[in-house]
Amino acid sequence: MTLNFPNKKAHVKNAANKANLGMALEQIINDSNEYYLANDIAIIHKKPTPIQIVKVDYPMRSKAVITEAYYKTPSTTDYNGIYRGKYIDFEAKENHNKTAFPLKNIHPHQIEHLKNIIKHGGIGFIIVSWNLYNEYYLLPFEVAYEYWNNSIEDGRKSIPYDAFKKRAFLIEESYLPRLKYLKVVDEVYFK
Amino acid sequence: MTLNFPNKKAHVKNAANKANLGMALEQIINDSNEYYLANDIAIIHKKPTPIQIVKVDYPMRSKAVITEAYYKTPSTTDYNGIYRGKYIDFEAKENHNKTAFPLKNIHPHQIEHLKNIIKHGGIGFIIVSWNLYNEYYLLPFEVAYEYWNNSIEDGRKSIPYDAFKKRAFLIEESYLPRLKYLKVVDEVYFK
Numbered sequence: 001m002t003l004n005f006p007n008k009k010a011h012v013k014n015a016a017n018k019a020n021l022g023m024a025l026e027q028i029i030n031d032s033n034e035y036y037l038a039n040d041i042a043i044i045h046k047k048p049t050p051i052q053i054v055k056v057d058y059p060m061r062s063k064a065v066i067t068e069a070y071y072k073t074p075s076t077t078d079y080n081g082i083y084r085g086k087y088i089d090f091e092a093k094e095n096h097n098k099t100a101f102p103l104k105n106i107h108p109h110q111i112e113h114l115k116n117i118i119k120h121g122g123i124g125f126i127i128v129s130w131n132l133y134n135e136y137y138l139l140p141f142e143v144a145y146e147y148w149n150n151s152i153e154d155g156r157k158s159i160p161y162d163a164f165k166k167r168a169f170l171i172e173e174s175y176l177p178r179l180k181y182l183k184v185v186d187e188v189y190f191k
Numbered sequence: 192m193t194l195n196f197p198n199k200k201a202h203v204k205n206a207a208n209k210a211n212l213g214m215a216l217e218q219i220i221n222d223s224n225e226y227y228l229a230n231d232i233a234i235i236h237k238k239p240t241p242i243q244i245v246k247v248d249y250p251m252r253s254k255a256v257i258t259e260a261y262y263k264t265p266s267t268t269d270y271n272g273i274y275r276g277k278y279i280d281f282e283a284k285e286n287h288n289k290t291a292f293p294l295k296n297i298h299p300h301q302i303e304h305l306k307n308i309i310k311h312g313g314i315g316f317i318i319v320s321w322n323l324y325n326e327y328y329l330l331p332f333e334v335a336y337e338y339w340n341n342s343i344e345d346g347r348k349s350i351p352y353d354a355f356k357k358r359a360f361l362i363e364e365s366y367l368p369r370l371k372y373l374k375v376v377d378e379v380y381f382k
Contacts, residue, residue, distance in 0.1 A: 043307055045267055050239035051257065066242065066260040076236055080271060082280075085312030087273040116234055121276030 020178050025094045025129045025136075029079065032177035042182060044081030044088060050074055076113045077124075083182060084190060087122035089114065094129045100158035101128055103151055111148055114141045123189050127171070127181060130161070137168040138184045211369050216285045216320045216327075220270065223368035233373060235272030235279060241265055267304045268315075274373060275381060278313035280305065285320045291349035292319055294342055302339055305332045314380050318362070318372060321352070328359040329375045 020028045026046065036042040055068035077091040091110055095101045106126070114124040124141040139159075147159045169188060172180045211219045217237065227233040246259035268282040282301055286292045297317070305315040315332040330350075338350045360379060363371045 037307075040307075040310075043304070043311055043313075048239040048241040048263075051242045051244075051260070053242075064262060066262070067258060069242070069257040069260055071255060071257070072239075082278040082308060082311045082313045085278075087276075087278040089273075113234070116228075116231075117273060119231075120234055120273045122234075122273045 020134075020136075020173055023178075025092050025127070026078075028129075028136075028178045029092050029127065029181075032179045032181065033079075033081075035177035036182060042081060042083035042088070044079055044083065046079055047074070047076070073107065073109075075109055077110055083123075083185065086189075087117070087120075088124075088185070089117045089122055090125045090127060092127045092129075094131055096131050097158075098132055098161075100160045101130075101164070102158045103148055104157065106144070106148075111145065115145060118142075123185065125185075125188075127179075128164070128168070130164070136171040136173065136179055136181075137164050138171055138181055138188065139164065139168040140188060143167045211325075211364055214369075216283050216318070217269075219320075219327075219369045220283055220318065220372075223370045223372065224270075224272075226368035227373060233272060233274035233279070235270055235274065237270055238265070238267065264298065264300075266300055268301055274314075274376065277380075278308070278311075279315075279376070280308045280313055281316045281318060283318045283320075285322055287322050288349075289323055289352075291351045292321075292355070293349045294339055295348065297335070297339075302336065306336060309333075314376065316376075316379075318370075319355070319359070321355070327362040327364065327370055327372075328355050329362055329372055329379065330355065330359040331379060334358045 030046055033042075033044045033046070036044060050072040051066075052070045052072050053066055053068075054070070055066070057065045057067050059065060077089055079092065080087070080089040082088065091106065091114070093101070093105045095105070114126075117124040118141060126139045126141065126144055127136060128139055129136050143163070144159065147156070147163070151157050169184045171184050174180055221237055224233075224235045224237070227235060241263040242257075243261045243263050244257055244259075245261070246257070248256045248258050250256060268280055270283065271278070271280040273279065282297065282305070284292070284296045286296070305317075308315040309332060317330045317332065317335055318327060319330050320327050334354070335350065338347070338354070342348050360375045362375050365371055
């Protein structure tokens with residue numbers, strides 16, 4: 001799969017690295033999870049978006065229609081499941097910035113949740129897409145948490161791109177699965 | 192906590208056993224999970240109901256309103272999380288029948304999902320409330336699956352109450368948590 005891309009600069013590594021260009025991160029991860037499930041590698045699902053339902057109509061001879069509802073703030077992360085017998089839990093975030101990933105992208109209760117997961121023996125991380133560079137990183141929760149804690153002291157409200165280069169793990173793209181993030185999980189958590 | 196109950200018959204064991212009388216099973220489990228979370232015992236959440244959103248309005252100066260949406264069939268179970276370092280996954284079902292739990296209460300893809308979870312090293316079961324008896328049982332997935340498989344051959348489309356007495360595990364009710372289901376998990380899966 002090759003793609004023509006108008007602006008080939010520093011971060012373009014190879015054609016495979018651009019396979020998912022323009023696709024929403026959520027779709028890319030969902031597709032990868034479908035592949036992992038179908039191949040009996042892992043069972044990881046996206047949790048449905050939490051909705052506060054206010055009004056429901058029941059028209060005759062047809063199914064219930066929700067006619068008034070609101071988005072709720074999620075109390076946990078987007079994804080969880082089981083891999084190699086371990087509980088796995090992560091959040092996925094797109095980043096459109098050039099030099100840093102703003103911490104405001106992550107809700108405080110998601111930080112609390114992931115911290116708790118790790119304490120209980122689970123695997124927790126954040127997948128961040130750097131959309132300008134078409135790069136995907138697995139950011140271990142511990143690293144995110146360090147920046148989160150420091151932000152309270154030093155006022156820095158983001159994680160620099162450099163920190164991703166040094167302390168996060170680039171996820172390889174491919175055709176199947178689109179995002180080989182469990183390969184990175186193998187390297188980071190099972191070695 | 193004592194309750195007056197008009198029809199004290201065979202299945203009334205003690206007052207504590209009726210603490211949750213009339214409450215929806217989902218609420219009872221959610222309350223229990225809140226207790227388990229607050230006391231750092233387990234991290235188990237109900238997944239939001241999956242909704243297909245068709246139309247969203249964005250009124251000025253107020254938040255987005257979903258004005259047309261439909262319920263979707265869930266592809267997994269209601270609850271999952273981590274307990275004692277293990278992945279845990281279960282479905283919760285109310286049963287209003289007197290002598291049997293109809294298997295049609297469980298979707299085929301939920302059976303498939305739980306089967307898969309166990310294969311991958313997780314803990315999987317179904318919590319069934321027998322509303323007429325005010326009893327709650329942890330039904331190991333393996334037992335449910337046996338009946339599910341047999342139903343294809345012998346046409347029996349339910350699990351008899353007797354089978355619950357013999358092969359499922361009565362869950363103790365209390366004030367905190369409302370349903371001590373992790374105590375049963377300890378006995379069934381950690382001994």
